[in-house]
Amino acid sequence: MTENKPLIKIRDVHFSRGSKLIFDGVNMDIQRGKVTAIMGPSGTGKTTLLKLIGGQLRPSKGSIEVDGRDVHKLRHAELYKLRKRMGMLFQSGALLTDISVFDNVAYPLREHTKLPETMIRHLVLMKLQAVGLRGARDLMPSELSGGMARRVALARAIALDPMMIMYDEPFTGQDPISMGVLVQLIKVLNDALGLSSIVVSHDVQETCAIADYVYLVSNGKVVDHGSPADLAQSESQWSQQFMQGMADGPVPFHYAAREYASDLLGVNE
Amino acid sequence: MVGYLQGLGARSLGMFERLGRGAVFFINILLCIPSVLVRPRLLVAQLHSVGVLSFSLIVVAGLFVGMVLALQGFYTLSDFGAEGMLGVMVAASLVRELGPVVAALLFAGRAGSALTAEIGLMKATEQLSGMEMMAVDPVARIMAPRFLAGLLSMPILATLFSAVGILGGYFIGVGLLGIDEGGYWSQMQAKIDFNQDIMNGLIKSIVFGWVVTWIAVFEGYDAIPTSEGVSRATTRTVVHSAFAVLLLDFILTALMFGDI
Numbered sequence: 001m002t003e004n005k006p007l008i009k010i011r012d013v014h015f016s017r018g019s020k021l022i023f024d025g026v027n028m029d030i031q032r033g034k035v036t037a038i039m040g041p042s043g044t045g046k047t048t049l050l051k052l053i054g055g056q057l058r059p060s061k062g063s064i065e066v067d068g069r070d071v072h073k074l075r076h077a078e079l080y081k082l083r084k085r086m087g088m089l090f091q092s093g094a095l096l097t098d099i100s101v102f103d104n105v106a107y108p109l110r111e112h113t114k115l116p117e118t119m120i121r122h123l124v125l126m127k128l129q130a131v132g133l134r135g136a137r138d139l140m141p142s143e144l145s146g147g148m149a150r151r152v153a154l155a156r157a158i159a160l161d162p163m164m165i166m167y168d169e170p171f172t173g174q175d176p177i178s179m180g181v182l183v184q185l186i187k188v189l190n191d192a193l194g195l196s197s198i199v200v201s202h203d204v205q206e207t208c209a210i211a212d213y214v215y216l217v218s219n220g221k222v223v224d225h226g227s228p229a230d231l232a233q234s235e236s237q238w239s240q241q242f243m244q245g246m247a248d249g250p251v252p253f254h255y256a257a258r259e260y261a262s263d264l265l266g267v268n269e
Numbered sequence: 270m271v272g273y274l275q276g277l278g279a280r281s282l283g284m285f286e287r288l289g290r291g292a293v294f295f296i297n298i299l300l301c302i303p304s305v306l307v308r309p310r311l312l313v314a315q316l317h318s319v320g321v322l323s324f325s326l327i328v329v330a331g332l333f334v335g336m337v338l339a340l341q342g343f344y345t346l347s348d349f350g351a352e353g354m355l356g357v358m359v360a361a362s363l364v365r366e367l368g369p370v371v372a373a374l375l376f377a378g379r380a381g382s383a384l385t386a387e388i389g390l391m392k393a394t395e396q397l398s399g400m401e402m403m404a405v406d407p408v409a410r411i412m413a414p415r416f417l418a419g420l421l422s423m424p425i426l427a428t429l430f431s432a433v434g435i436l437g438g439y440f441i442g443v444g445l446l447g448i449d450e451g452g453y454w455s456q457m458q459a460k461i462d463f464n465q466d467i468m469n470g471l472i473k474s475i476v477f478g479w480v481v482t483w484i485a486v487f488e489g490y491d492a493i494p495t496s497e498g499v500s501r502a503t504t505r506t507v508v509h510s511a512f513a514v515l516l517l518d519f520i521l522t523a524l525m526f527g528d529i
Contacts, residue, residue: 051398054401054402056398056401056402080404080406081404083401083402083403083404084403084404086402087402088399088402090395090398090399090402091395092394092395094394094395094396094398094399095396095399096396096399096400097394097396107403107405108403108404108405111403111404111405112404153399156403
């Protein structure tokens with residue numbers, strides 16, 4: 001029965017930063033065992049949504065349930081217990097810069113388990129092998145390229161064998177080879193480890209290649225959702241503009257401004 | 270006028286709101302202290318970076334302050350034929366005031382600014398968020414060991430500052446200006462009171478250690494996570510710490526020595 005229930009249920013979530021409304025009644029279901037993509041233009045609050053799911057931010061209205069538990073009604077200790085089952089890959093990797101690659105991957109194991117050091121070594125090497133960086137275990141984070149740092153962070157995110165992983169813009173700023181590696185890793189790890197993955201991105205091609213389901217977010221709302229194939233056929237002009245990367249459309253090319261001719265002539269409004 | 274009053278009100282509210290957040294943050298740190306004590310390695314690493322690395326600065330500064338005190342004190346005291354009291358004057362000035370205060374100001378500049386910059390950069394590079402998402406509380410793992418290290422280091426550094434300063438005074442007073450060596454030490458021994466002078470100086474240094482480290486750690490944790498935000502937070506740490514130390518010094522001096 002649990003298998004059919006969505007892993008994450010987002011219901012009528014509202015969130016503001018100061019006077020700026022970020023989410024205005026967002027609803028989503030993230031299914032178990034699938035790769036779900038959340039896409040939208042920059043600045044639409046995609047990363048904010050991941051932080052809301054992880055309980056780092058609190059919505060002003062609405063609820064977010066992860067595995068049947070309302071994240072924002074949990075006590076501090078319960079939330080931390082839940083987070084042990086949630087991996088997150090930050091855009092920058094968020095590796096601890098004063099310890100080596102090996103120690104970074106070992107960090108959650110040492111913090112949350114009482115495993116002997118030999119066992120931790122085996123686990124860390126297995127996780128690093130999965131992301132192809134077993135040979136880089138002694139490097140410091142400053143010696144890694146951006147793509148390698150994200151792979152190490154991915155090894156760290158799967159160290160505690162979580163039920164889900166949230167990826168925050170995993171492809172941004174990557175060269176084609178690193179991007180290909182990350183795309184493959186996300187899909188392979190999701191399937192091999194039986195994870196549920198949420199990929200926040202605005203890289204349409206790469207994300208659609210691995211996503212089972214896609215939510216398009218803009219102006220604080222879900223504007224469209226469906227499988228990548230459904231969205232490619234969508235009649236929504238907004239979806240078409242975003243999926244095909246058109247410069248003008250429902251999202252205008254020009255930022256709101258006064259009339260062009262009067263602006264050029266310096267006529268006061 | 271209304272706009273000015275509104276701005277003033279908003280700034281005051283903002284200040285009180287920040288002070289409240291700082292107080293809650295401090296309580297959270299206190300609650301996490303036991304978890305630091307069961308992992309002494311975290312504390313030892315911070316004692317090294319906060320305390321040991323400030324050692325040379327404190328020693329050099331203490332030496333020069335003691336030497337200057339002896340020079341200035343000698344010329345004033347000699348007008349009254351009281352050069353023999355030079356040791357007492359140097360020791361009392363250092364132990365009661367200059368040791369805790371100058372060491373705290375130097376500590377804020379060296380260790381405080383480094384703490385704010387380090388924590389602020391950890392926040393800017395999402396390391397603190399990353400720890401939270403790994404179910405590791407950054408207040409327990411990052412803030413509390415640094416706070417405790419600052420609190421423990423400051424009295425030791427202030428004591429060291431005073432001790433080296435007294436030696437500096439000795440080199441100048443006895444070595445250069447030729448006052449009696451026995452008088453320098455015996456007058457000091459007779460006139461400096463353990464409770465009144467040394468303990469009060471120690472209490473001051475503990476209070477300064479608390480306020481400087483609290484400000485430094487909170488500013489880092491509360492910094493806007495951009496390079497400009499971290500830079501501003503670091504500046505605020507040094508400026509606010511200096512003000513706090515001087516204000517608290519006045520209050521503590523009035524409470525400790527006000528009735529003499």
